[in-house]
Amino acid sequence: MNLVSLRSFRLGSALALGLASFVFSSSALAATSSACTGGGFTVTLPNGQVLSGDRGTKLKPSQIASHGLLKVKGRYVEFDVDASTFAVYHYTLTGAANALDMTGGVRTELFTRKEPNLGTRTLDAGDLDIDLTTGSLELRRRGGNLRMKIQAKDCAQGGIFQMEPEDESGAATVITHTLATPAIYYFVNPYTGKVNFGNSAILRGKDSPQVATRISQTDTETVWSVASGGRMGGVLGEDAVEASGGATACTQDCQAQNRINGSLPVTDPAWND
Structure with missing residues (x-):
């Protein structure tokens, strides 16, 4: 099994990597609701208050420290959010036990940011809305003419993250994704022709752009220009290696579950018989 790496070449260059022979049945690894079993987030505010359970919370700017971090912790996923910018840091798979775990039970940071x-803009003048439901999180905040929204799911696989900027001026927002470790890298999957990130075992993921244009690409970082109302999503597991045609052109109320969900062929041998 070979993958085309971006590590030493420009996007599209051919570099064959010999990978370990991990072969699993696609039915056993389908990104189903079992990937989310027991999942659920807590959010720790900059003042130390912990939010959990099914609830909606609105915080005034005076209740949020400038550039304070929201600490999001789930069974399967953890990350920090800068309340002023909605930048996400240290997006991590915890390695918690699950039949669809791709980490081998090892805590694995996927993205540093x-x-x-x-x-120079921030969201500091706006209220912060935090909605927690079973296994899901939504964050919303507006500062001036800019709105930001983050949706996340606490699952071992699937379409589990989405960042959506909306600028009333119509301007696009540049979003940078930086991988956390040399052991995880972007590569061109020769079986689909699409850019994935992953490792030499079975961890597979994909940036999921919607009305977004890739500005640059290396083996460790992608930079995207995202239209107002577009999104940058994150997909893990089988959904990431299906031979899909990409997301629809949605610029309003786009949902994190707007994904393929196992409906197209899987051609990556690491995820097929």
């Missing part, structure tokens, strides 16, 4: 470039 998923960071929107807001220039």
